[in-house]
Amino acid sequence: MAKKILQGIPASVGIAIGKAYILTRDHDCIAPMQSISEELVDAELKRLKDAIDMTIANLKSLKSKIPAEHTEYSSIIDTHIMVLEDAKFYETIARYIKNMKLNAEWAIEKGIGDIERSFRDIEDEFFKTRISEIKFLGRKILNNLIGVDQEIKPILSRVILVAHELTPADTVEIDVSKIMAFVTSQGGKTSHVSIVARTLGIPAVVGIEDIDEIISDDQLVIVDGFTGTIIIEPDENEIVDYIEKQEKFEKYKRELYQERRVPAYTKDKCHIKVMANIEFFEEVTSVLEYNSDGIGLYRTEYSYLYKPHLPTEDELYEEYRDLLTIMSPRPVVIRTLDAGGDKIGKGFEKIEEANPAMGLRAIRFCLRNKDIFKTQIRAILRAAVSGNCFLLLPMISGLEELLEAKKVIECAKEELQREGKQFNYDLPIGIMIEVPSAVCVADALAKEVSFFSIGSNDLIQYSLGIDRTNKYVAHLFQPLHPAIIRGIKHTVDVAKQAGIQVTMCGEMAGDPFCVPILIGMGITTLSLSPNAAPGIKRMVRMLSYKECKELVDNVLKGKSVIENNRIVRQKIYDKIPEELQFYTSFFEKQ
Numbered sequence: 042m043a044k045k046i047l048q049g050i051p052a053s054v055g056i057a058i059g060k061a062y063i064l065t066r067d068h069d070c071i072a073p074m075q076s077i078s079e080e081l082v083d084a085e086l087k088r089l090k091d092a093i094d095m096t097i098a099n100l101k102s103l104k105s106k107i108p109a110e111h112t113e114y115s116s117i118i119d120t121h122i123m124v125l126e127d128a129k130f131y132e133t134i135a136r137y138i139k140n141m142k143l144n145a146e147w148a149i150e151k152g153i154g155d156i157e158r159s160f161r162d163i164e165d166e167f168f169k170t171r172i173s174e175i176k177f178l179g180r181k182i183l184n185n186l187i188g189v190d191q192e193i194k195p196i197l198s199r200v201i202l203v204a205h206e207l208t209p210a211d212t213v214e215i216d217v218s219k220i221m222a223f224v225t226s227q228g229g230k231t232s233h234v235s236i237v238a239r240t241l242g243i244p245a246v247v248g249i250e251d252i253d254e255i256i257s258d259d260q261l262v263i264v265d266g267f268t269g270t271i272i273i274e275p276d277e278n279e280i281v282d283y284i285e286k287q288e289k290f291e292k293y294k295r296e297l298y299q300e301r302r303v304p305a306y307t308k309d310k311c312h313i314k315v316m317a318n319i320e321f322f323e324e325v326t327s328v329l330e331y332n333s334d335g336i337g338l339y340r341t342e343y344s345y346l347y348k349p350h351l352p353t354e355d356e357l358y359e360e361y362r363d364l365l366t367i368m369s370p371r372p373v374v375i376r377t378l379d380a381g382g383d384k385i386g387k388g389f390e391k392i393e394e395a396n397p398a399m400g401l402r403a404i405r406f407c408l409r410n411k412d413i414f415k416t417q418i419r420a421i422l423r424a425a426v427s428g429n430c431f432l433l434l435p436m437i438s439g440l441e442e443l444l445e446a447k448k449v450i451e452c453a454k455e456e457l458q459r460e461g462k463q464f465n466y467d468l469p470i471g472i473m474i475e476v477p478s479a480v481c482v483a484d485a486l487a488k489e490v491s492f493f494s495i496g497s498n499d500l501i502q503y504s505l506g507i508d509r510t511n512k513y514v515a516h517l518f519q520p521l522h523p524a525i526i527r528g529i530k531h532t533v534d535v536a537k538q539a540g541i542q543v544t545m546c547g548e549m550a551g552d553p554f555c556v557p558i559l560i561g562m563g564i565t566t567l568s569l570s571p572n573a574a575p576g577i578k579r580m581v582r583m584l585s586y587k588e589c590k591e592l593v594d595n596v597l598k599g600k601s602v603i604e605n606n607r608i609v610r611q612k613i614y615d616k617i618p619e620e621l622q623f624y625t626s627f628f629e630k631q
């Protein structure tokens with residue numbers, strides 16, 4: 042068999058060398074398509090209902106087998122169960138039986154197709170991921186309807202799992218302790234397989250077209266999760282090289298894990314707090330495991346997008362209260378809903394927008410939907426008595442927006458006071474600095490808030506005019522662009538002058554090439570994904586504030602991206618080359 046080298050998207054770091062196991066669903070059945078007579082409608086509706094109920098029972102039984110430490114899986118299954126229990130889901134399928142007199146199998150095909158199409162029209166990777174889950178649920182119901190055994194064939198030894206796509210529920214059914222790496226045709230950096238792989242610390246490469254047809258069962262494969270390279274049938278030299286790389290990385294990870302409780306002080310004793318960005322409540326376990334100094338960004342929108350209905354104030358209150366209680370006395374920064382545009386939750390007003398990223402997103406959505414906004418604010422204010430809470434407003438572009446948002450917060454406080462409910466009157470309020478106009482008027486904004494949190498992902502997107510999800514302009518997404526560096530420096534200086542805290546919570550906080558610059562500017566709080574914390578903490582310990590400041594002075598004179606990249610890379614490679622060996626290619630491909 043000839044050697045093949047393929048290139049995909051690196052989704053989770055690490056190296057794996059092993060035999061391929063192709064995940065095929067050869068038990069999937071072909072649905073018989075028939076029209077039915079009026080008299081059979083009720084019987085067919087009952088068949089459909091029974092098959093959905095059986096699928097719910099299957100998922101519940103699956104959930105009961107999940108080890109307690111993998112709570113992230115349980116919550117994914119809960120979401121699937123919620124979808125299946127949603128009356129609208131049932132109706133979308135059932136109407137084909139009632140109105141068009143199709144048999145249940147055909148109705149499932151049609152109904153699932155409708156849901157898929159409505160998700161496909163939304164240009165957002167979050168919804169693209171949901172499509173594969175909806176398809177998966179359709180398949181499960183269909184198999185139950187026809188009575189086909191749909192278990193995945195058992196995995197007997199440690200393998201590299203290759204699949205066209207991998208849904209969260211697939212990853213639950215598979216014994217993950219047997220998986221050395223994931224390789225899939227579908228998916229991007231934020232799809233579930235990537236998130237699960239990163240959480241489990243398993244290397245993953247996604248987005249290689251037809252990979253499940255190119256590789257065969259038992260073929261030897263090398264997966265390089267740093268570069269996204271896959272080598273099928275590697276030669277001996279390649280195997281030796283990769284084993285060496287793998288051993289080095291494993292040793293590096295073991296050391297990092299052992300020192301995860303060591304705080305991040307620079308050589309000249311400057312304390313850098315390394316906090317965590319989370320999207321789901323369940324990630325709090327990783328936050329504690331990796332000993333983050335707190336939660337620097339809780340992206341609350343996912344609680345809305347996953348639920349089949351708008352969350353109630355009490356549901357949100359309980360979620361935030363539990364998070365704050367678990368984390369106390371460490372700080373938790375709760376960001377209000379950054380939805381709208383292309384992230385539409387159930388119960389949200391649907392609006393057609395030509396340019397959603399610049400549309401009714403985040404605070405703009407909230408100020409148009411003040412009832413949804415106020416419900417969340419009330420929940421945060423109430424929960425804030427249970428821990429060290431901070432409230433963060435996203436996408437503020439100017440003073441008017443901030444003042445209007447603050448009015449809603451005041452109104453929520455008055456209501457709670459009138460109702461005699463307990464809440465934190467002095468809850469500190471901060472804003473994301475992620476729109477270029479906010480950088481320009483940072484001095485005016487600083488007078489109104491307790492802290493700034495810089496969102497470099499959007500700040501780069503909006504400053505450089507680059508859609509952060511568009512792969513054709515991804516090469517222009519450059520954190521060290523002089524405009525970005527100057528914008529961040531200005532923001533930090535303004536915050537210092539105003540005497541307020543400033544945090545970096547965008548991806549720059551976890552990028553080894555950016556961390557020295559951020560420290561040199563005087564940023565003392567970084568927020569990044571929980572399991573990246575020990576690596577960044579170690580890096581901080583190898584730097585001094587003084588040398589970082591010198592680096593910033595040099596970079597501020599830089600006129601181009603190339604010049605700045607060169608200055609920083611040269612300096613950082615010289616300082617800590619071994620650290621970056623593992624991460625450079627991964628970050629360069631972001």
Ligand code: PEP
Binds near residue numbers: 475497500548
């Ligand atoms: C950012 O824009 O940098 C940020 C942290 O927010 P998000 O990635 O959720 O838009």
Ligand code: MG
Binds near residue numbers: 475496498499
């Ligand atoms: Mg943002």
